[in-house]
Amino acid sequence: MKNLIKQYEQTFAEILGARRAFAFWKGRVALYAILKALGIGDGDEIIVPGYTCVMNVNPIKYLGAKPVYVDIEPLSFNIDTNLLREKITSNTKAIIAQHTYGYPCDMDTIINIAEKNNIPVIEDCCLAIGSKYKGKIAGTFGKAAYFSFQWNKPYTTGLGGMVITSDAELAEKIESLCAVEMYKPSRKEVAMLWAQLIIYRLLVYPETTAFAQSLFRFLTKKGAVIGSSSTSEFVPEMASDFFRTAGSVQARAGLRQLRRIGQNINHRRQMAQLYDELLVEKGWPTRQYDTSIMDPVLVRYPVRIAEKGKALAEAASAGIELGSWFECPLHPKETPLEAYDYDIGMCPKAEKASNEVVNLPLHQRVNEMTAKRTVNFITKYTFNKPDINSKARVVSGYE
Ligand SMILES: Cc1ncc(COP(=O)(O)O)c(C=O)c1O
Numbered sequence: 452m453k454n455l456i457k458q459y460e461q462t463f464a465e466i467l468g469a470r471r472a473f474a475f476w477k478g479r480v481a482l483y484a485i486l487k488a489l490g491i492g493d494g495d496e497i498i499v500p501g502y503t504c505v506m507n508v509n510p511i512k513y514l515g516a517k518p519v520y521v522d523i524e525p526l527s528f529n530i531d532t533n534l535l536r537e538k539i540t541s542n543t544k545a546i547i548a549q550h551t552y553g554y555p556c557d558m559d560t561i562i563n564i565a566e567k568n569n570i571p572v573i574e575d576c577c578l579a580i581g582s583k584y585k586g587k588i589a590g591t592f593g594k595a596a597y598f599s600f601q602w603n604k605p606y607t608t609g610l611g612g613m614v615i616t617s618d619a620e621l622a623e624k625i626e627s628l629c630a631v632e633m634y635k636p637s638r639k640e641v642a643m644l645w646a647q648l649i650i651y652r653l654l655v656y657p658e659t660t661a662f663a664q665s666l667f668r669f670l671t672k673k674g675a676v677i678g679s680s681s682t683s684e685f686v687p688e689m690a691s692d693f694f695r696t697a698g699s700v701q702a703r704a705g706l707r708q709l710r711r712i713g714q715n716i717n718h719r720r721q722m723a724q725l726y727d728e729l730l731v732e733k734g735w736p737t738r739q740y741d742t743s744i745m746d747p748v749l750v751r752y753p754v755r756i757a758e759k760g761k762a763l764a765e766a767a768s769a770g771i772e773l774g775s776w777f778e779c780p781l782h783p784k785e786t787p788l789e790a791y792d793y794d795i796g797m798c799p800k801a802e803k804a805s806n807e808v809v810n811l812p813l814h815q816r817v818n819e820m821t822a823k824r825t826v827n828f829i830t831k832y833t834f835n836k837p838d839i840n841s842k843a844r845v846v847s848g849y850e
Pocket of ligand 1: 504
């Protein structure tokens with residue numbers, strides 16, 4: 452088993468062009484390992500976008516640090532670097548650059564601000580495998596990066612996480628942390644995850660996703676499957692066995708996914724381009740970005756609409772796969788925001804995006820026919836124009 456995990460880590464590191472990789476039970480555990488190895492603790496401030504998943508903020512809180520939220524650019528959904536500078540204080544100990552939906556962050560500016568202030572950058576690549584910024588792959592700009600392989604991610608191993616780093620000192624620290632503090636998943640959990648992966652393969656198609664999702668939620672509540680997050684993870688208190696390594700099921704599934712990662716990335720590019728074309732045919736404006744700066748590989752294709760709630764409900768009964776993350780600045784809607792130091796109004800652009808954005812699938816089971824059905828469905832609703840200024844990155848097609 453050890454060898455299988457090592458093999459998975461080495462293959463992942465090679466593909467991403469990093470020196471080392473470390474596999475974990477989930478993406479959030481991977482972030483925790485980075486933060487802990489960086490020595491983050493009480494009173495430290497960590498910068499994160501106010502448009503993320505609460506599970507991404509948990510590791511910060513577990514270590515006694517404070518999340519500091521920065522609002523997003525309305526078109527790339529990434530940290531607005533114009534607002535980043537003013538959030539930096541003498542307590543800032545890391546910046547998390549989340550490449551949202553696969554759109555790369557403005558890395559030149561982020562790295563520049565970080566270097567001037569001697570703050571490490573951690574890249575959140577949970578939604579971005581293969582995206583490039585100025586020809587360089589996302590995940591190789593900062594001190595470290597982390598990935599997630601939960602079932603909505605660019606590829607899935609049921610649950611899963613990975614850290615990559617080329618910083619020898621950090622790698623050594625993560626290695627010793629893992630040697631001393633890491634738990635192993637139980638046999639029961641590994642068996643459950645294996646069964647979940649099989650159910651996923653049999654059940655999750657664009658037409659059946661809504662049903663599969665409700666089924667998984669129901670089974671998670673009953674304790675019959677592991678699920679992405681247990682109820683205890685919706686409070687900022689760490690479970691004693693949180694810090695867990697990946698199991699052999701994840702390594703085997705991950706190695707299989709990595710053998711076809713090129714195909715996965717090409718498919719995502721082609722389907723995103725098809726959505727661009729189909730939306731234009733329907734008279735909807737689409738994204739336009741400077742290809743000399745970014746080459747995104749999207750996990751899902753975000754679209755803003757006026758009637759989000761209605762569209763989601765109607766999509767579920769029509770067998771159309773529509774995603775709805777992030778539903779609030781710290782997804783999901785049930786998150787007790789005050790427990791995570793988020794006050795409503797802190798990130799107005801992120802809050803607006805949460806109310807408007809639905810995302811269209813790009814995974815391997817989406818084909819031309821499902822893409823057309825999805826676009827025919829979504830264009831029945833009203834396109835919502837984002838609030839942008841002339842300096843906005845990514846799109847120029849909304850004027
Ligand atoms: C952007 C982002 N980062 C990190 C995570 C945490 O990943 P995981 O669910 O594997 O812990 C998520 C959650 O899905 C996420 O959406």
